[in-house]
Structures are given as structure tokens and as C-alpha cells.
Amino acid sequence: MTTYGFYVNTDICTGCKACMTSCFDRNNLEVPQKFRKVWEYGGGEWSDDGNGAFGSTAFGYYVSLTCNHCEEPLCVANCPTGAMQKDPETGIVNNDKDICIGCMTCEKNCPYHHPVQLGDGKSHKCALCTEESADGSPDPVCVRACPFRALTFGEMDDLRSSFGDNDKAGDLSDETKPNVVIGLHRDADKGGTLMNPLEIGHEA
Secondary structure (H helix, E strand, O other): OOOEEEEEEOOOOOOOOHHHHHHHHHOOOOOOOOOOEEEEEEEOOEEEOOOOOEEEOOEEEEEEEOOOOOOOOHHHHHOOOOOEEEOOOOOOEEEOOOOOOOOOHHHHHOOOOOOEEOOOOOEEOOOOOOOOOOOOOOOOHHHHHOOOOOEEEEEHHHHHHHHOOOOOOOOOOHHHOOOEEEEOOOOHHHOOEEOOHHHHOOOO
16 A cells, blocks of 8 residues: 655744645635644743843744544544545545535544534645645645745655654654654754644644
């Protein structure tokens, strides 16, 4: 099986959210629906040095994530109708709208809460822009929209060979074996607090 995914270079991502908004537009979503979310992390502080000046240890960085098309997706394992499936040829996780009942068990079990319910009452999610694009590009629209080339799409074997095998950012779960490689920001080792939990639908 050929498995596809993303490399996310958080060291050059500026948090502009062009990836998120292009996906929003392509899929005709409505606020607050999102197939791609930009997680913002920050920490540090400004402090008085006692000599009339302030020093800063403040930092911030961003992690752009969509469905990780996991090797062991909990959305598939827990779907009561079998609508959610992992394609045996491409590894893409998506659901059959004809048998989806809109119960959103998929969203409840996904550690990233990626599936969303749209106006038809069904569950919808990123399918890697698998429908034919207008310009014939093989890259999903989020990749094409990024002005800094912080996102790379491709076969996971190639991405891991080129960029390593790190997935320890953006609160990723080992349980699902996500198909994403994270290029860590230079300040990632400082940790940081999730700064936009409401925006991404994540409990603080």
C-alpha cells in the first residue's frame, strides 16, 4: 500500500493560515468548520532587568495539521456503520456518505477531532484533495497555498527518508500512528502553551 501524508516545517511556518483558508474555500466550509487547523504555541515572558530596560524570553511557533490518515485510525475502528474506511491502495481515510448516519462517533474518537459535520448531516474530512483539481496539480490546495513552502505532500516513505520520522508536535498520538512528519521549530524544546484552544476546538 502506498501511504501519503505531509511534512510540516514548523521552523518556517508563520501562522498566516493560508493553508487553512484555502482548504476552507475549496471545500465550501462555513465558520467554524475546518479540515485543516493551525495550532499556535507560545511561552516565555518579558521582564524588567532593573536598569530601565526589559528583556524577553518570549517565543511562539505554529503547527499546521489536518487529518493524519493514520495507520491505525480510531475513527475507522469505532464507526458503527462501517462508513469510515482506510483505502487499501492509497491509505486515505474517508467515509462512504451513502451509509454515514452523521452520529460523529468518528470525531469523538479521533484524538485530533478532525471530522466535521456539514449541512447534509454527514461526517466530512480531509481526503487529500483526491478529486481532480482544476490545474491538474497533484498537491493538495493547502500545500499550493503556503507562501513559505512549509508544507510538503508526498509518499510517507519519501518524506521520512528526506525529513526524518518525528511526529512529536501538535499533541499527536502514538496510538493512531499518524502519517505526518514534523520539522521542529528552533524553540520547540522550550515547550510552550497552546494559545488558541477555542479556535481549533481543543479543550484548554
